[in-house]
Amino acid sequence: MWRFLWIAILFFYVNVPVQAQRNNGSDIEKPIAIIPFQLIDKQVVIPVLASGSTDTLHFIFDTGAEVTVLNFATANKLKLKGSGEVFMSGINNLMVKTSSVSINALYIREVRMPYVKAYLENLSNLGAIDGIIGIALLKPYIVKIDYRKQELVLYKSGKTPIGNTGRLLHFQLNYTTPVIDASIQLSDGRRLPGHYHITTGGDYGVLFNWPYVDKNKLNTILPTINTDPVRDVVKTLYYINSTIPSLELGGHSIKQVPVSYCKDIDDLGVFTEIAGSIGYDIWKQFTLTINYDKQELYLE
Incomplete structure (x- = not known):
């Protein structure tokens, strides 16, 4: 994994x-x-x-x-x-x-x-x-x-091509990784906002950072579906896998989202708290257009 x-x-x-x-000619859409x-x-x-x-x-x-x-x-x-x-x-x-x-x-x-x-x-x-x-x-x-x-x-690079029909979300950068705002819904009805890395290479729905899990007591709220030992380059990490009722992202509500967390995962934010990373199981549902220079993400 x-x-x-x-x-x-x-x-x-x-x-x-x-x-x-930089694109400054008439072929901006090409x-x-x-x-x-x-x-x-x-x-x-x-x-x-x-x-x-x-x-x-x-x-x-x-x-x-x-x-x-x-x-x-x-x-x-x-x-x-x-x-x-x-x-x-x-x-x-x-x-x-x-x-x-x-x-x-x-x-x-x-x-x-x-x-x-x-x-x-x-x-x-x-x-x-x-x-x-x-x-x-x-x-x-x-x-x-x-x-x-x-x-x-x-x-x-330059202005996002005309004709893009996706919904515009602005992102910020954590070091050089794009970070987007999203919120999760828990089974008790609570909604928790957070800042999430855009990680198209993650083989998960949402991978939480442990400080966010600990702060919001997610480890006592989320039901454990299974555990997943994964060998890292340094040691074996043990992930706990669960689901949440929904993830709200850019006006979209994604239901029954697979989530994971591990006590060893602490992806620090340089200016803000990072709740975690959003991975492939979410992004596969969209076409993404990422304008890094303008810090724009379009979801369609």
Whole structure:
């Protein structure tokens, strides 16, 4: 299960610009790339090429991934050598050492991403996955995730294309991860508001942060359906799975939402309390258009 994802680099993180231009011409509505994807174990998996290789790589696209991650085995196959040690922090805030590599360029259909810095991790538990990419692809473009057609559609950064019929929600950023407002309904009728990460790569409905669970005593209110031991890169984490009657998000009410929590999950907010993350089981019901530059999310 996809419970763990590196989301923060605390040292030596370098932002590398991607080749993209502001849209200021008449082709504002014209996509610059349409990228087909596969849904594998609830993951959006896109085809990627690396400079110096003709083999198609398979990367998970996750809006909650703040850094680009490359599988150790793939790095060896591409003959990329790690350089130095960096410290990474995940959603359980444990620090581990890893190394990074520099890739001359990644190609995602018509999109060329030069000088990509990727952090090495063992992704063997994800099957035939070569890497993970998120904010690096999300940041320079307007990205439309069409689950029905299984396509990522990229537009130039700027004004969201005319003709979008989705409902507009404004988001804020926690470090570089988009955060949206939502509320949950409990079986006792209470509604609890919260701030949630937009995490398309999460294989859940809602994954709560433990401080939010503890503060609102959700562990004493939510019925336990089952428990789920998941091996993280550091240790085994034990998730408790349940459901809530509904999630209110952007004027939509989603019923009987699967939720999970774990005492080790504490995804800190830099300016605000983070209630948790909203994952695939919610987002699959919509077409998402994310304008990172304008901090806009359209749901349709």
